[in-house]
Amino acid sequence: MLVSRPVPAPLASWLDSLVCPRCRRALELVDRTLRCAERHSFDIARAGYVSLLTGTPATSGDDDDMARARDTFLATGAYAPLQDAIADLAPSAARRILDIGGGTGYYLAGLLDQLPAAQGLGVDTSVRALRFAARAHPRAAAASWDVFTRFPLRDAVADLVLDVFAPRNPEQFARVLEPGGHLLVVRPDADHLAQLRAQVPGMVGVDPRKEERLHEALDPLFTTVRTVPVRFDLSLGAALARDLVAMTPSARHVADEQLRPLLTGTREVTVSVRASLHRRR
Numbered sequence: 001m002l003v004s005r006p007v008p009a010p011l012a013s014w015l016d017s018l019v020c021p022r023c024r025r026a027l028e029l030v031d032r033t034l035r036c037a038e039r040h041s042f043d044i045a046r047a048g049y050v051s052l053l054t055g056t057p058a059t060s061g062d063d064d065d066m067a068r069a070r071d072t073f074l075a076t077g078a079y080a081p082l083q084d085a086i087a088d089l090a091p092s093a094a095r096r097i098l099d100i101g102g103g104t105g106y107y108l109a110g111l112l113d114q115l116p117a118a119q120g121l122g123v124d125t126s127v128r129a130l131r132f133a134a135r136a137h138p139r140a141a142a143a144s145w146d147v148f149t150r151f152p153l154r155d156a157v158a159d160l161v162l163d164v165f166a167p168r169n170p171e172q173f174a175r176v177l178e179p180g181g182h183l184l185v186v187r188p189d190a191d192h193l194a195q196l197r198a199q200v201p202g203m204v205g206v207d208p209r210k211e212e213r214l215h216e217a218l219d220p221l222f223t224t225v226r227t228v229p230v231r232f233d234l235s236l237g238a239a240l241a242r243d244l245v246a247m248t249p250s251a252r253h254v255a256d257e258q259l260r261p262l263l264t265g266t267r268e269v270t271v272s273v274r275a276s277l278h279r280r281r
């Protein structure tokens with residue numbers, strides 16, 4: 001007997017918020033697909049995420065090795081102080097949380113643990129990351145779409161958008177947030193992982209104008225409520241250091257053979273990032 005697999009409950013809770021990415025009509029659930037009145041249909045993958053990508057594939061997104069390295073690295077708890085800082089900064093009234101470029105869903109899961117009445121939706125273009133994200137938390141759904149397109153969401157369906165080391169689309173963030181809703185952004189400071197960068201010359205540096213560009217993009221639409229530096233030291237063995245390099249955009253620039261001889265023994269590495277909370281104007 002063929003038993004149809006139930007649709008993940010966290011995804012069902014976002015169904016009324018989602019619209020067809022092609023024609024913007026409502027979506028309804030038919031078997032394991034979301035379908036609009038124009039019969040555009042979008043599959044819910046076996047792993048539990050819904051694919052809402054249309055047209056040409058996104059030009060960016062983590063590959064399988066990067067997503068796997070991220071999952072392994074984050075599972076060690078090495079970035080738990082950042083997860084705690086995000087949970088401290090997030091408004092405690094948040095109920096509908098979007099995690100944009102959410103990767104494996106680690107930070108969203110931490111927030112949902114802290115906010116028992118909240119529902120989350122992690123968005124990414126990486127299939128491997130989405131598989132992790134779809135099971136990151138019992139109240140976290142996962143969907144794929146390109147952050148640089150118009151989001152397949154109605155207006156004002158979220159009260160918190162999370163963006164951790166991920167690409168940003170401030171106009172869409174503002175559109176899908178309720179009036180007074182919040183955006184929480186985490187980005188690296190110039191000296192983030194400096195000791196590791198010194199050891200691995202191919203690692204991508206941080207744009208010195210990053211802060212300026214962030215504010216230029218956000219300030220017309222958002223008021224900054226608070227910015228906090230988050231700094232802590234990690235003692236990284238070789239395997240963890242390799243995972244940390246492999247989960248960053250540097251993975252594309254540093255070949256494995258280049259890395260192996262460099263990363264032996266243990267090193268102290270400083271995580272130096274900035275987290276900020278912005279209110280939609």
Ligand SMILES: C[S@@+](CC[C@H](N)C(=O)[O-])C[C@H]1O[C@@H](n2cnc3c(N)ncnc32)[C@H](O)[C@@H]1O
Nearest residue numbers: 060061062101102103124125126146147164165
């Ligand atoms: C540096 S990772 C951060 C992941 C997660 N927020 C974290 O900190 O663990 C950036 C994420 O953005 C995703 N991404 C890149 N380009 C994207 C796009 N155009 N649309 C949606 N997601 C994208 C990548 O696949 C990756 O998972």
Ligand SMILES: [Zn+2]
Nearest residue numbers: 020023036040
């Ligand atoms: Zn449609």
